[in-house]
Amino acid sequence: MTPPPAARRNSTAARDVASVLHPYTDGRAHQKNGPLVITKGKGVRVWDDQGREYIETVAGLWCASLGFDNERLVQAALRQMRELPFYHGFTGRSHEPQVELAEMLLERAPVPMSKVFFANSGSEANDTAVKMIWYFHNAQGRPQKKKIISRIKGYHGVTVASASLTGLPYNHKLFDLPIAGILHAGTPHHYRNARPDESEEAFATRLAEGLDAMIVAEGPETVAAFFAEPIMGAGGVIVPPATYFEKIQAVLRRHDVLLVADEVICGFGRTGNYWGCQTFGIRPDILTCAKALSASFLPISAVLVNERVFEGLADGSSSLGTFGHGFTYSGHPVPAAVAVETLKIYDETDIVGHVRAVAPTLQDGLRERFGDHPLVGEVRGVGLIGAIELVEDKATKRAFDPARKVAIRLTRIAERHGLITRALPGDGLAFSPPLIISRAEIAEMLERVGRALDELAVELRRESLAVV
Numbered sequence: 001m002t003p004p005p006a007a008r009r010n011s012t013a014a015r016d017v018a019s020v021l022h023p024y025t026d027g028r029a030h031q032k033n034g035p036l037v038i039t040k041g042k043g044v045r046v047w048d049d050q051g052r053e054y055i056e057t058v059a060g061l062w063c064a065s066l067g068f069d070n071e072r073l074v075q076a077a078l079r080q081m082r083e084l085p086f087y088h089g090f091t092g093r094s095h096e097p098q099v100e101l102a103e104m105l106l107e108r109a110p111v112p113m114s115k116v117f118f119a120n121s122g123s124e125a126n127d128t129a130v131k132m133i134w135y136f137h138n139a140q141g142r143p144q145k146k147k148i149i150s151r152i153k154g155y156h157g158v159t160v161a162s163a164s165l166t167g168l169p170y171n172h173k174l175f176d177l178p179i180a181g182i183l184h185a186g187t188p189h190h191y192r193n194a195r196p197d198e199s200e201e202a203f204a205t206r207l208a209e210g211l212d213a214m215i216v217a218e219g220p221e222t223v224a225a226f227f228a229e230p231i232m233g234a235g236g237v238i239v240p241p242a243t244y245f246e247k248i249q250a251v252l253r254r255h256d257v258l259l260v261a262d263e264v265i266c267g268f269g270r271t272g273n274y275w276g277c278q279t280f281g282i283r284p285d286i287l288t289c290a291k292a293l294s295a296s297f298l299p300i301s302a303v304l305v306n307e308r309v310f311e312g313l314a315d316g317s318s319s320l321g322t323f324g325h326g327f328t329y330s331g332h333p334v335p336a337a338v339a340v341e342t343l344k345i346y347d348e349t350d351i352v353g354h355v356r357a358v359a360p361t362l363q364d365g366l367r368e369r370f371g372d373h374p375l376v377g378e379v380r381g382v383g384l385i386g387a388i389e390l391v392e393d394k395a396t397k398r399a400f401d402p403a404r405k406v407a408i409r410l411t412r413i414a415e416r417h418g419l420i421t422r423a424l425p426g427d428g429l430a431f432s433p434p435l436i437i438s439r440a441e442i443a444e445m446l447e448r449v450g451r452a453l454d455e456l457a458v459e460l461r462r463e464s465l466a467v468v
């Protein structure tokens with residue numbers, strides 16, 4: 001066999017296959033297929049190393065809220081790197097960017113919060129929240145109150161505790177997860193899980209009763225906290241049914257169970273309010289956020305805690321002489337400065353107002369274009385987050401055989417139509433574009449999705465004819 005020309009052997013793609021172990025990738029398939037190498041971005045678009053242009057329909061990983069270029073953020077990072085490129089927060093050290101960012105977050109929090117702890121990723125923020133909850137209850141003299149409930153299909157990250165909270169099989173299998181003491185409650189997905197003719201309200205009541213029964217069966221004195229995304233993102237873009245959070249919170253209050261809102265995707269305007277908590281009437285004790293916090297120009301995440309939780313943590317740390325938790329880069333000044341600038345841009349450009357103005361183009365557009373499409377079982381979403389769920393039989397909601405990987409095939413076809421898309425478990429396709437997207441860009445995105453979906457329909461029809 002003649003070896004590939006040197007230029008190809010030395011391509012970024014070939015070097016990638018030879019050297020990079022990819023997150024969330026089939027390692028064997030990657031050896032065969034190689035990477036998609038992205039070389040530049042502008043606005044809602046990115047380009048690959050062959051010069052092909054794509055609309056980024058999921059803002060990278062639901063995160064590049066201001067798109068793929070922003071000179072103000074570049075300058076904010078540069079200024080901070082020149083002034084103070086690193087300092088930490090251990091043993092009471094501090095610096096202006098982390099203080100300013102903490103103040104800004106507390107001013108914007110959906111409910112009164114007391115203090116902000118910084119980390120580097122959504123996973124670290126949720127792991128931190130788990131540790132804080134255990135620490136809090138120990139410090140308060142309730143060492144048995146430790147179990148944590150999240151939900152099947154919830155996504156909270158991949159570090160050991162966060163992956164345990166995550167309710168998806170591929171985050172557990174082969175990893176020996178979840179760890180002990182993590183329970184998963186039912187998924188609030190009306191389309192898939194409601195009984196025939198069950199209203200959203202009745203379905204929400206049943207889920208709340210299920211949660212109540214789970215807490216009672218475990219013993220309320222052993223249940224510490226409940227984690228929830230306002231809208232479940234990576235597990236399927238699942239919008240909770242009407243009255244769900246109201247009823248869930250009543251159960252949590254009854255059993256003195258802390259509520260953690262994971263705002264890693266929903267925070268900073270995604271749902272048409274500053275926080276997903278405001279969209280759904282959620283009043284958390286702890287709030288975690290990341291991603292759009294810095295428009296993803298640099299990694300940073302935050303854990304906001306209310307006064308009650310802070311008091312418990314402060315007492316515990318005082319009894320030991322320190323709070324034995326923290327990352328070298330907790331509150332790193334450069335991402336903190338970029339996050340401060342990001343939040344200023346959100347205010348000055350009224351990003352929430354923009355999302356509200358353009359969201360109908362996405363939500364109505366998805367429903368009008370795809371609601372009747374024979375492959376689409378459900379269209380769902382709020383604000384600038386949405387999804388379509390592909391089904392084999394629309395009338396009976398019968399899903400495709402997972403082995404056919406229909407949604408993954410759609411993402412490949414979509415790539416040929418100039419779209420970077422995201423397949424969801426259960427054969428969904430997610431939409432979570434940069435928050436700066438215009439109406440015209442949404443229309444262009446949906447036009448391309450339509451062409452990709454029609455091409456998939458033709459392929460699937462051809463296959464079923466071949467089977468017959």
Ligand SMILES: Cc1ncc(COP(=O)(O)O)c(C=O)c1O
Pocket residue numbers: 061120121122123124126155156157158229233234262263264265290291
């Ligand atoms: C809701 C939610 N929480 C947590 C995480 C984990 O964040 P990270 O990937 O930054 O660790 C994600 C990532 O997509 C997420 O969507």
